[in-house]
Amino acid sequence: MEAAVFEYHKEEDVLDIEAFQAEKQKLIQPASSKDPKLGKLKETLVCWINSTLKAEHIVVQSLEEDLYDGLVLHHLLSKLAGVHLPVEEMAMTTAAQIRKLEVVLEELGKRLGLQDSSRIKWNVKLIHNKDLLATIHLLVAMVRCFQPELDLPLNVKVEVILVETNKSGIKSEVQMEVLTEERDVGSDSLSNTEKEDPIEQLLKLDAHKVNTVKKAILHFVNQNMSTMGLQVADMDKQFADGVILLLLIGQLEGFFIPLHNFNLTPVSTSEMLHNVTLALDLLTDTGLQVSSVDPQ
Numbered sequence: 665m666e667a668a669v670f671e672y673h674k675e676e677d678v679l680d681i682e683a684f685q686a687e688k689q690k691l692i693q694p695a696s697s698k699d700p701k702l703g704k705l706k707e708t709l710v711c712w713i714n715s716t717l718k719a720e721h722i723v724v725q726s727l728e729e730d731l732y733d734g735l736v737l738h739h740l741l742s743k744l745a746g747v748h749l750p751v752e753e754m755a756m757t758t759a760a761q762i763r764k765l766e767v768v769l770e771e772l773g774k775r776l777g778l779q780d781s782s783r784i785k786w787n788v789k790l791i792h793n794k795d796l797l798a799t800i801h802l803l804v805a806m807v808r809c810f811q812p813e814l815d816l817p818l819n820v821k822v823e824v825i826l827v828e829t830n831k832s833g834i835k836s837e838v839q840m841e842v843l844t845e846e847r848d849v850g851s852d853s854l855s856n857t858e859k860e861d862p863i864e865q866l867l868k869l870d871a872h873k874v875n876t877v878k879k880a881i882l883h884f885v886n887q888n889m890s891t892m893g894l895q896v897a898d899m900d901k902q903f904a905d906g907v908i909l910l911l912l913i914g915q916l917e918g919f920f921i922p923l924h925n926f927n928l929t930p931v932s933t934s935e936m937l938h939n940v941t942l943a944l945d946l947l948t949d950t951g952l953q954v955s956s957v958d959p960q
Contacts, residue, residue: 689827690797690841696822704817705843709803712814715948716743727803728794734764737791737802741768744810745775758792765792772802776809797824800843820844888915905930906939913946921946 724730755761790798820843927935
């Protein structure tokens with residue numbers, strides 16, 4: 665019996681060694697890990713996740729440490745695609761986390777519709793092992809699918825060392841990993857012009873054209889606020905405290921904002937800032953892209 669047990673473990677060890685020998689790993693070069701472009705991409709993705717999951721009170725600080733168990737990915741999929749999967753909310757054990765990731769990534773694969781397997785640079789093992797490259801590739805693919813209007817930093821590349829272990833030893837080579845698409849300078853210039861914020865484009869117009877647009881906006885506002893007995897004469901001053909903006913949003917979207925949620929007669933700067941921030945959050949919830957607008 666003991667001999668049989670010994671032989672069983674011996675055979676299992678051989679299989680483990682063979683599996684290890686076939687393994688490939690990508691390691692980011694230290695210099696590339698400090699690249700400002702990579703840092704900006706990571707920051708943008710973290711902000712996107714936190715903005716998307718704000719209502720769920722989920723806050724991500726690290727792409728490597730906060731996504732490996734499937735919780736955040738599950739909530740992102742639910743929020744962005746309206747998918748509710750039969751998985752446990754909190755997966756505490758490694759086995760439970762891996763099972764959850766398998767279900768979530770399988771559904772994500774269907775939603776992302778990537779037919780070319782060479783474009784899929786993540787898997788359950790890599791995500792659970794907190795592989796930064798795989799995690800970024802997955803998140804970038806999700807942004808491109810569910811929120812393509814989000815501006816990710818362009819042409820982000822990192823230098824990686826591909827380490828392959830086989831029976832003859834360890835082989836390594838340096839490669840360039842592309843995290844976001846490359847574009848030439850001319851294409852970038854055109855793209856930036858096309859994607860420029862409409863308000864920024866407006867402010868570049870002649871003064872009389874800007875005033876014409878402001879009058880049209882003022883007419884639109886007063887037309888919708890007249891049923892409440894309110895009238896706006898100076899947008900710059902009357903929109904500064906956020907009250908008119910909040911009431912207008914409620915009027916246009918057909919919902920009532922409880923008075924205890926904002927300051928109807930704000931006095932201090934903090935009260936005004938609270939109102940404006942709440943208004944921007946409501947606009948974001950309705951699907952408008954106002955991330956470039958500073959509440960202050």
